Amino acid sequence: MNRQQQTAMDVQAAYQQAGIAxxxxxxxxxxxxxxxxxxxxxxxxxxxxxxxSFREQYQAMQQQLRLSSGEQAPIHRQWLACDSQIVNAWIxxxxxxxxxxxxxxxxxxxxxxxxVQDGNPKANVIVFxxxxxxxxxxxxxxxxxxxxxxxxxxxxHNAAYxxxxxxADNLRLLTFNATPHLTDDHLRTHR
Numbered sequence: 001m002n003r004q005q006q007t008a009m010d011v012q013a014a015y016q017q018a019g020i021a022x023x024x025x026x027x028x029x030x031x032x033x034x035x036x037x038x039x040x041x042x043x044x045x046x047x048x049x050x051x052x053s054f055r056e057q058y059q060a061m062q063q064q065l066r067l068s069s070g071e072q073a074p075i076h077r078q079w080l081a082c083d084s085q086i087v088n089a090w091i092x093x094x095x096x097x098x099x100x101x102x103x104x105x106x107x108x109x110x111x112x113x114x115x116v117q118d119g120n121p122k123a124n125v126i127v128f129x130x131x132x133x134x135x136x137x138x139x140x141x142x143x144x145x146x147x148x149x150x151x152x153x154x155x156x157h158n159a160a161y162x163x164x165x166x167x168a169d170n171l172r173l174l175t176f177n178a179t180p181h182l183t184d185d186h187l188r189t190h191r
Contacts, residue, residue, distance in 0.1 A: 001032050004128040007159065011128075030112045033130040038099045039090045046095045047086065057082040078190075084150070091147050106149075109133045110140055131156040137164055141173040157182070158189045 008025045015022035048055035061080050089095055091102040100108070109132070127133075135153035139145060141164055144152070156177050163175035182188050 001027065001129070004031075004130065008126075008128040011126075028112065030108050031127055031129045031133055033132055034090075034102075034105045035099050036087075039097070040086060042097050042099065043089055043095045044082075044086055047089060054082060054085060058086075079154070084154075087150060088147055091150060105132075106136055106145070109136045134162055137171070138162060138173055138176060141171045154190075156190070159187075 005025070005027065012022045012025060044058055048058055057080065061082055090097060093101060093103075131153040132149070134156055135149045138152050139149045157179050159182060160177045160179045161175070161181075162173070162177060165172045165174055179188050
């Protein structure tokens, strides 16, 4: 969660420069993203074996990455159909996978609800995390638990904010994917 921690520290510094109190930053592993690299390593080869069309798309994507940036994808690389197919296969549990399952991931992120309240029902909490945890919480507020969460994550801008209100056991979505602080269009990026 390096990018998320850096964002939290930048926001904290801005508050402090303005003379406004900001709480101590606490890292909570339950808000971490799933291991996309492991999903690609384990599931993509199985999908390539089962689907020649997918294999062709996946190999073209790998070639594109090698030509553009070496071994790692640029942060703002546009997702291709094969990227979504791999994650959707993981969500559906279609292939053997030794890492964290979709259900375990969703429960880990969604299970942090009680801890967020921290005993104070009126507390405001800011969480710096990634697209899928935001989408999971949005899904909880909207009673969405399946692969549609991936669609929510897919539209989230980097550095956007969403506001959810948790009162007792009632989670409500108030704002989703807001970017008024990103004044230039080129700052509104996706994964």
